[in-house]
Amino acid sequence: MPWEELKRYFDILELNPSASLRDVQNAYWRLKKLYAEESVALVPLADEFPEKMRKKVLRQVEDAYARLQAALKSELPKSISIFPAEPSAEKAPEEKPIEPTTFSGPALREVRERLGIRLDDISKLIKLRVELLKNIEEEKFDALPEAGYLKGQLKSLAGCLLLNPDKVAEDYLKRYQERKSK
Amino acid sequence: MQEEQKKKGGAKEGEIWAFGGGKGGTGKTFIASCVGTSLAKRGSQTVLVDMDIGGANLHSFMGLNRPQKSLTNFFEVGIPLSDLAVRTEVENLTLITGDIHSLTSDTIKFTQTLKLFRQLMKLNAQNVVIDLGAGSHLNTLDTFLVADKMIVVLVPEMIAVENMYHFVKNTLFRKVKKTLKDYGFREIAQHVWDRRQSYGIKNLKELMDYLKESFPYLGTILDQELAGFKISIVMNMVRTDQDIILGASVKSVLMKYLGIPIQFAGIIEHNDAVWKSVREQKPFMLNYLSSSCAKSIEVLVDNLMQGTEVAITGGF
Numbered sequence: 001m002p003w004e005e006l007k008r009y010f011d012i013l014e015l016n017p018s019a020s021l022r023d024v025q026n027a028y029w030r031l032k033k034l035y036a037e038e039s040v041a042l043v044p045l046a047d048e049f050p051e052k053m054r055k056k057v058l059r060q061v062e063d064a065y066a067r068l069q070a071a072l073k074s075e076l077p078k079s080i081s082i083f084p085a086e087p088s089a090e091k092a093p094e095e096k097p098i099e100p101t102t103f104s105g106p107a108l109r110e111v112r113e114r115l116g117i118r119l120d121d122i123s124k125l126i127k128l129r130v131e132l133l134k135n136i137e138e139e140k141f142d143a144l145p146e147a148g149y150l151k152g153q154l155k156s157l158a159g160c161l162l163l164n165p166d167k168v169a170e171d172y173l174k175r176y177q178e179r180k181s182k
Numbered sequence: 183m184q185e186e187q188k189k190k191g192g193a194k195e196g197e198i199w200a201f202g203g204g205k206g207g208t209g210k211t212f213i214a215s216c217v218g219t220s221l222a223k224r225g226s227q228t229v230l231v232d233m234d235i236g237g238a239n240l241h242s243f244m245g246l247n248r249p250q251k252s253l254t255n256f257f258e259v260g261i262p263l264s265d266l267a268v269r270t271e272v273e274n275l276t277l278i279t280g281d282i283h284s285l286t287s288d289t290i291k292f293t294q295t296l297k298l299f300r301q302l303m304k305l306n307a308q309n310v311v312i313d314l315g316a317g318s319h320l321n322t323l324d325t326f327l328v329a330d331k332m333i334v335v336l337v338p339e340m341i342a343v344e345n346m347y348h349f350v351k352n353t354l355f356r357k358v359k360k361t362l363k364d365y366g367f368r369e370i371a372q373h374v375w376d377r378r379q380s381y382g383i384k385n386l387k388e389l390m391d392y393l394k395e396s397f398p399y400l401g402t403i404l405d406q407e408l409a410g411f412k413i414s415i416v417m418n419m420v421r422t423d424q425d426i427i428l429g430a431s432v433k434s435v436l437m438k439y440l441g442i443p444i445q446f447a448g449i450i451e452h453n454d455a456v457w458k459s460v461r462e463q464k465p466f467m468l469n470y471l472s473s474s475c476a477k478s479i480e481v482l483v484d485n486l487m488q489g490t491e492v493a494i495t496g497g498f
Contacts, residue, residue, distance in 0.1 A: 014433070030430060041343060041431035
């Protein structure tokens, strides 16, 4: 992705290009929440910030996040600080890819740890208990909710880890079902 | 005050920092007094100027009685500023009070305000910290626009947010109109704005977009003149993480809505020490040096100097 384009996405998320992966995620969740509905910061502007404009901003935020996510997977080293400070900045040495073939509990934990995100932060972001997140990572299938609920939770978790939500849910639920049916 | 006076690093020579923000009671005066104290303690020759016309009380925050002479004497009789500035308990910090008996906002002309700033610069001040009154009076906006740093203070309440939007919007509109006037297009912005419905324009950003599109020449001028236009916001009386998030939200909305850069420069904790300090008639930054509130003032000053921002982590 050209630098100018990358910079534009960071601008939309109101971040410096030196922002860490966690900053990107935090900004995304925060802005999404802000523009998804009427909020204290928006209400006073009323007609001057019409619904149409709000939805446009929301789309831009979604788009910027998705693009940065894609850029992360295809082009950039999978380290905590994902983007070079300057276009000419050296790329960090290649690390082994963090995307495992199957998203098991331990694989999800590995991705999370490599991204430098604490369970606590994820818990705050997606409003799931730390205990539940731990059980997912440790594959304590008996302690996990029904597949219907779990699917949504896994998707949220995958979003935080910049992973494909459908793939994560599919992989994990497969293991979950296999174990349950034993 | 002027670009050419800017020097490398730290507080630049003769920088004007103005505190405004629409709503009264958000703590502008308190924060201005603390920021002035902090700058002075860092070794910068600083003048606090109370321009809260009619409601001047900056002296109280510095633990002083109402000074005998005020800006009235400057504006009406032409007494030199050096005679007006009174010492404070803080080294390097003097105060000029705005207690303007016979003057109303309307009687001070902008040229007088400019004259005031020119004289302030001659006082050898490295920093001039101005506390503006509440409201969006034209005089207040003009003074705000002269400053190198335009800082608005708000509290986590809907009305404060609303007044602040109004203030920032008016400041920007004033700037746009002045710029166009300087280039001989005096009435155009107002003309289009007054007929905004027929132009399908809902807000200031759309007005600017319209002007830029219709008159590319104006677009270039506006881009140039607004290049340095940046507002810094301070969220005062913060109690919870949600209050901090609100600050970030306000920043976001202003940027998306007006298309101008906004710095979320600081959060000041709600703290009982503040009213105690005022009651004790002592400068807060001397009296409660180790309070979390004083520390957050220091962070604010650092951020204002370096252009850095409040870090937003979880909490939402």
